[in-house]
Amino acid sequence: MPSKSTSSFKDGRISKISEATISRLPAYYRALTQLADSAQVRVSSEELAAITGVSSAMLRKDLSHLGSYGTRGVGYEVEFLRYQISREMGLNHDWPVVIVGVGNLGRALAHYGGFGSRGFRVVALVDSDQTLIGTKVKCGAEGKTVDLLVHALSDLEDVIKETNARLGVVATPAESAQGVSDRLVKAGIRSILNFAPIHLSVPDGVDVRKVDLASELQILAFHEQRKAV
Amino acid sequence: MPSKSTSSFKDGRISKISEATISRLPAYYRALTQLADSAQVRVSSEELAAITGVSSAMLRKDLSHLGSYGTRGVGYEVEFLRYQISREMGLNHDWPVVIVGVGNLGRALAHYGGFGSRGFRVVALVDSDQTLIGTKVKCGAEGKTVDLLVHALSDLEDVIKETNARLGVVATPAESAQGVSDRLVKAGIRSILNFAPIHLSVPDGVDVRKVDLASELQILAFHEQRKAV
């Protein structure tokens, strides 16, 4: 992970938020959403930290990078803090997502409800398999499903242009992943979520996050093996 | 991530491998497998680093923690290094895996080929949905598929005992994840891969790795938003 710290302008000053902090913000956001759903108004750093599994000191320091949104002696207002995090993370925007590779995993991702709920909207499915192209796949979880046509891989650039997709998900086999990535980048995509078990080379300015299921199991196996000794 | 360094005995001495190193070993292993498949005999740290997307210095330091398996002026023997990593990570063992939650994601994981190839074997599927229990689900990728019966969640403990499952995968909705986790732990599972978007509380000695799809997208969105400024 190339942990560059990101800088931005907030009320005039330049604030730097470390990569480690950013990676924890989604968990805070989710916990706050959960608290808001149960109508809780205030929360202490101690409580929020317990829910998200971090130390309260770390939580406070993380939040302090966003601004001073808590009240000493009291805690944080759930809704207010939630809004601040969502704004900082761009979750109030709309994020059109294109999924390349409509195999088992791609389909599971398309169905996945967690995306739609937070500004992420699967707007296009692309695959190279002739038997899949032209078929329709249900996207989104219960309540708000949309049938999406599977487009041909050769139409990738056009599909991205038409749908204005900003985020690309690579759910193809390892062999085709780099090629797909190159075309996504050429089509203007600068943020890629990669499920293929391979390192993607991308030019500067393009972010890639990797989710590697087999690696995770291997890491677990490593620890499991150590326990047995 | 509570990055405790793991210590083990290797040829008499105590070796410590940092969590950061461990998390990169699967990538090295995969690259070496790929090189071995293409019949390459030797590889330099520079080349292997390029494939896996790390710096060559970091790669060498990572590998040096396993032992001195390279030859100065020459590089590393692909097969030999691959074997050493697989041994260190316990990939020559057999790792029976139980998947709890046979929704879209659980099914995709069951189908996923990357597991079977490296000692991981899905031996049991468990769900609470009455309409799923008793049905059969294809496990494994092309070549070596097995039909597995979906067991009732109430039989979780028995299933684990019978199949000797060592690794647990939680692919349930967030609401049921903690309960499932508790029961996995009680049944003797000490390594859990969690796909539910929630922090799992587990006793000491139990490892949890979390894969959070929505979080990954949110982190991408954060960076994407910053780019626009």
Add this chain to the structure above:
DNA sequence: ACACATTTGTGCAAAAAAGCACAAATCGTC
């Protein structure tokens, strides 16, 4: 208005991770 109980925000220290630079070891060649 003042003492007191909370809880945040943060300066400082410790630990972990990454990066640099080069000595040590090896191979091929003359």
Add this chain to the structure above:
DNA sequence: GACGATTTGTGCTTTTTTGCACAAATGTGT
């Protein structure tokens, strides 16, 4: 068998991340 070209292994430095401890700020009760 010595020399030069490589390439590993590693000590040292820098950066990043985490953890600790407490002052500063707020609300409460008298």
